[in-house]
């Protein structure tokens with residue numbers, strides 16, 4: 001479906017193989033068992049939405065393949081903005097964020113599991129591990145590092161994954177079966193699941209999972225362009241009872257207003273906050289009404 005996703009997934013296959021030689025799945029599961037209890041990601045979002053408010057999943061990401069380095073010492077344009085996950089998490093919480101999203105992918109997003117731990121320790125908010133999850137090993141890792149929710153990107157399961165001998169056995173399975181299995185594992189570990197779609201075909205699969213959290217990513221993975229119309233169109237095919245999370249490309253109070261007007265009340269926002277001096281203050285500005 002997209003070159004970038006294919007490339008990222010090829011990297012993930014290598015990373016998972018390497019990680020498994022360092023630590024077995026059972027060892028990571030034992031760590032997951034010792035982790036602090038999960039915070040209820042789905043419930044806090046549901047509560048906000050039921051109360052008629054916006055639920056904001058505020059993202060912590062240093063860089064992205066589409067926008068380059070957003071802030072921090074290595075940024076060409078914004079090196080004066082510090083990248084301190086704990087500070088950013090505190091600011092988000094103070095200004096009304098509902099949950100956090102922390103990128104843990106190193107190679108493409110300059111993220112890390114340590115950033116997730118630092119951010120989570122600095123606040124009370126539930127945190128999603130934002131990464132490209134294709135294997136049960138990564139789900140155990142997510143809980144072991146403290147994550148309260150995982151992301152399942154449908155496109156990662158439906159695209160033709162051809163990594164030759166590097167293929168993990170998961171890729172031989174049917175996409176829906178594979179996603180159901182990973183969802184069940186996450187739920188058993190006490191985590192929520194956000195399932196992400198870009199189009200109607202992916203949505204049809206997502207709706208066969210059990211999780212109520214359905215993310216519509218407004219970013220086209222091939223062109224990197226964002227269009228809020230993606231949410232507006234797919235939204236018509238989502239039955240009542242699901243919580244729609246509009247993802248990517250929310251930059252202004254007008255974007256929030258447009259979504260709210262269409263009864264979309266949960267948001268995943270990264271870049272707009274990351275480019276601001278104080279990410280939390282920017283959250284308060286976008287979601288003032």
Ligand SMILES: O=P(O)(O)OC[C@@H](O)[C@@H](O)c1c[nH]c2ccccc12
Pocket residue numbers: 059061130131153196217247248249250268269270271272
């Ligand atoms: O920075 P933005 O346009 O506000 O987007 C945030 C979030 O939606 C985006 O980072 C994202 C959505 N799905 C992903 C999957 C992997 C990595 C990143 C993402």
